[in-house]
Amino acid sequence: MSLYPLKFTPLYKYRIWGGEKLKTVLHKNYQEDHIGESWEISDVKGDQTVVGEGILEGKTLKSLIEEYKEDVVGKTVYNAFGTDFPLLIKFIDAKTPLSIQVHPSNEIAKERHNSFGKNEMWYVMEAEKDAELIVGFNQQVDKASYIQALKSGNILNVLNNDIVSKGDTYYIPTGRIHAIGAGVMLAEIQQTSDITYRIYDYERVDAATGKTRELHTEQAVDVIDYSVSDSYKTKYTKPDNDTNTLVNSPYFKTNIVNVKGEMTKDYSALDSFVIYICVEGELDLLWNDVSYKIVKGETVFLPAAIDAVTLKSSNADVLEVYY
Structure with missing residues (x-):
């Protein structure tokens, strides 16, 4: 059998908020500035990673699934997704905050974009002192009070901020408002989707375009989960060799x-x-x-x-x- 443990060649993504830690801490090999994301394993159309070494070097995951089918992904995954790979694996480095955003469910993403939804998780690998993540609301809101907070410029006041440290983990289901704060580097595991509704972006201008970035206010309103939780962080233990x-x-x-x-x-x-x-x-x-x-x-x-x-x-x- 030709299959073996595979390392893919990452794809590096310019982001307005990107820093240098993917290069300086994780030793990624690129020359550009403001690289915010390293896509480690991707089947996103137009952004497919390829095998980096061995006899399968240069092959995409999709081409491997076409050739080896369930030997690559398992029978259940192959029966459910065919040659489409269901996950996208990234490292993210935020030098400045990401936009505040939300992702649509599978159903809405399929209807509006012919895409998977974007349930995801974060595992914090590095966090500078007092670095934060925004996850969910800090008080009960509804659609009307959310829109009012957005229009009045008070949206940050109703969002939950957690100061984070290495090892902190968050599951971000579709509909949950979230943003990575400045000084956080993390691993992100998500469904294969690049659908993001940006709801607030600090009115900043992207140096690459000279313009502010598009907001998706109307699209986001209908997908947001307005419920509030006492805690959004995942609790877990980590005994050795387990x-x-x-x-x-x-x-x-x-x-x-x-x-x-x-x-x-x-x-x-x-x-x-x-x-x-x-x-x-x-x-x-x-x-x-x-x-x-x-x-x-x-x-x-x-x-x-x-x-x-x-x-x-x-x-x-x-x-x-x-x-």
């Missing part, structure tokens, strides 16, 4: 695995691909008598046909993602 749940959604599952020493992961009963995202430290992945080194800021795709791998590290944290 698999600990972060997100268990219909769209993806994400666990965190702390590797100290050596551990074997058996996927023979799992009908899915597995993606490893190294968020701290470095480790060796052993499969079929070959060792693959994974360092902080690297992502590895395990085709569904791989039944087991061994992980070795003195101390590493890995996000484990599957369908």
Whole structure:
């Protein structure tokens, strides 16, 4: 079988709010300024990542699924999505705040854009002192009071701000208002979708265009979840050499695995691909008598046909993602 643990070549995205940490902290290889996103594994049309090494070098994920079908993604995923890959994996570096935004549900995204919706999660990898995320509301609002806050310039007053630190995790279902604040670098796991409704952008001008960015006020009003929660942050524990749940959604599952020493992961009963995202430290992945080194800021795709791998590290944290 030609399949093996795959590293894809990232795609780097200019963003008005992008910084330098993807280069200086995660050692990504690019020369441009204001790179805010590294798309690690993508099947977005026009932005497909390709295999970076080995006999499959240069192939897109879609072409691999066309050739190897369920051996790449698993029977359940192949039956549900065909040759479309359901997830998009990114690293994000916010030097200045992202716009305040919301994503539509699967149903609305299909109807309006012929796209998947965008349920997503964040895992904070680095956070400067007092860096914040905006997630949800801090008080009960309805459509009318939300529109009033937006028109009067008081929208920030009704949004929930959390000061964050390394390891903080948030699940962002469709409809939940959110924004990444200045000084945060994180890993993002999301459905394959690039549909974002921007509701507030600090009236800033994009140097690349000389214009303010488009807002999607009317589209957003109908998709926002106006409910309020006591806490939006995910609670979890992280014992050594164990698999600990972060997100268990219909769209993806994400666990965190702390590797100290050596551990074997058996996927023979799992009908899915597995993606490893190294968020701290470095480790060796052993499969079929070959060792693959994974360092902080690297992502590895395990085709569904791989039944087991061994992980070795003195101390590493890995996000484990599957369908």
